[in-house]
Amino acid sequence: MAPTQTGSARVRVAVPSVAERVAEELRYQLAEGMLLPGARLTEATIAEDLGVSRNTVREAFAELASERLVVRQPNRGVFVATLEAGDIHDLYTVRRAIEVSSIRGGGSAERVAAVRAAVDEGKRAAAAEDNDALGSANQHFHGAIVALAESKRLDTIMKHVLAEMRLYFHKATADAHFYSGWLEENDAICAALEAGELERAGELLLAYLNRSEEQQLTVHGE
Amino acid sequence: MAPTQTGSARVRVAVPSVAERVAEELRYQLAEGMLLPGARLTEATIAEDLGVSRNTVREAFAELASERLVVRQPNRGVFVATLEAGDIHDLYTVRRAIEVSSIRGGGSAERVAAVRAAVDEGKRAAAAEDNDALGSANQHFHGAIVALAESKRLDTIMKHVLAEMRLYFHKATADAHFYSGWLEENDAICAALEAGELERAGELLLAYLNRSEEQQLTVHGE
DNA sequence: GATCGAAGAATCGTTGAACAATTCGACAAT
DNA sequence: ATTGTCGAATTGTTCAACGATTCTTCGATC
Helix, strand or coil: CCCCCCCCCCCCCCCCCHHHHHHHHHHHHHHCCCCCCCCEECHHHHHHHHCCCHHHHHHHHHHHHHCCCEEEECCCEEEECCCCCCHHHHHHHHHHHHHHHHHHCCCCHHHHHHHHHHHHHHHHHHHCCCHHHHHHHHHHHHHHHHHCCCCHHHHHHHHHHHHHHHHHCCCCHHHHCCCCHHHHHHHHHHHHHHCCCHHHHHHHHHHHHHHHHHHHHHHCCC | CCCCCCCCCCCCCCCCCHHHHHHHHHHHHHHCCCCCCCCEECHHHHHHHHCCCHHHHHHHHHHHHHCCCEEEECCCEEEECCCCCCHHHHHHHHHHHHHHHHHHCCCCHHHHHHHHHHHHHHHHHHHCCCHHHHHHHHHHHHHHHHHCCCCHHHHHHHHHHHHHHHHHCCCCHHHHHHCCHHHHHHHHHHHHHHCCCHHHHHHHHHHHHHHHHHHHHHHCCC
C-alpha cells in the first residue's frame, strides 16, 4: 500500500460541503419545476427531508438568495422567487448587455467551436423531437456566447441569469419552442461569428433577444 | 385622518439582520483598507470582536464570498480576496459590457441628471483637493451610468464590481488620480449623453475603460 | 544538519438544542 | 366589520459539542 500519495498528482479534490450540496439539490428542484415560484421553503422541513441541520439549510438559503432564486422575508421565511413586474425586461437587459458585448469581442477558435457545437446540439435535439434537450441546447448556445469573453465573472452572471430563466419559464417556454425559427437563427449568428462578422453577429443576437423578450412578455401577460 | 393606510406607501421596515450588519461592517473594513487582500478572517476571532456567534459570522462570510470579496478555502478558512492573474481584465470586461450597454440605451431625464450630478460632484472634490471624495465621485459617475438602464440586476452587479475595485485598488489608485484627465472625460461623456449622441458616448466611455484598464495593469505589474 | 514523520494544537464544518422575537390563525369582544 | 388577545408555528440567533482537516512543533532518522 502506498505510504504517501506518490505518483498520483496532488489534486485538490474539494468535496462540496454539505451546504453546497443542499443548495445544489434545491437548485435542481427549482430548475425541474418541483418547487414553483411562490412556494414556501420551511427550514425545519427541508432540514429533515435532506437529513441535515437547520443551520446548514440556512447557509444554502443564503446562497440561493444571492442568486435571486429564492427571496427571504425577514421573520417570515424563504419563498421561491416570483416574477415581479419588470423582471422579464430586467433579465433581458442583463442578457443584452453581456451576450452582445461578448459576441462583439469575438473569441478563440475553441470557444467559437463550442458555440457551433451548441448549435449542432440543438439540431440533434430538434431531430429527436426532444423538447427538454432543445431547451438545454439553447441555454448552452447562449452560455457559449458569453464564454467567448473568457471572463469568470461574466460566466457566473450568465449562469445565474439562466438559472432564473429556467425557474420562471420552466414549462411556459414549450410554447415558445413551437416557433422553432430560433434554431436557424442560432445557426446564422454562429455563422456570422465564424466569419468574423462580429458586428453583424451582435445585431442578429440583439434582434433575437428583443424578440424573445417580447414573446415572454406576451406569454406572461404584462 | 385616513381610516386605513391611504396615501403612504406600505413600506417594509425590515431591520437588517445581525448577519447582514456583520457583512456590512466587514464590507466597510474591506473598502477602507483595514482588511487587506490575503488577510485571514478567523471565524472565532471576528465572532468575538463583533459580539456575535460563529454561525452568524458564517452567514456573513457566505454573503461576502458570493460577492467575491473573500474566498473560502475548505477546511482552511476565509481570506480576503487577492488579485489573481487576469482579474483586472476580467473586471474591466464586466464593466465594458454593462456600462457601455447601459449608456448606449440612454435613460430618463432624471437618470441623466444623476450622471451630471456625479460629474459635478467630481469637480467639487477636485476643487477641494479631496482625493477620497474624488474616488467616490468617480464611482458614483459610473454607477449612475449603469443606473440609466433601470435594471435591479445590473445595479447590483455593478455594486459588486465597484466593491471589488475598492478592495483591490484602494490606495494604489491615488497614482492614477494624478492623471486627472478623466474629470474632463467624464464631462465629455455626460455631455454626449445629454445631447443624445449615445453612440458617441458609448465610444468615449469604452475608450476610457480601456485606458483605465491599461493603467491598472501597469500599476499592478502584469 | 536537513528531511521526514508523528503527536498536538488550532480551526473549520456540522450538528443539536435552546430561547427570544416575530408572525400567523383563530376566536372572542366591542 | 374592526379590534384585541391568546397560542401555535417559524424564524433569528446563540451556545456547546465533536469529528475532520490543516497547521505547527518537535523529535527521530539518515
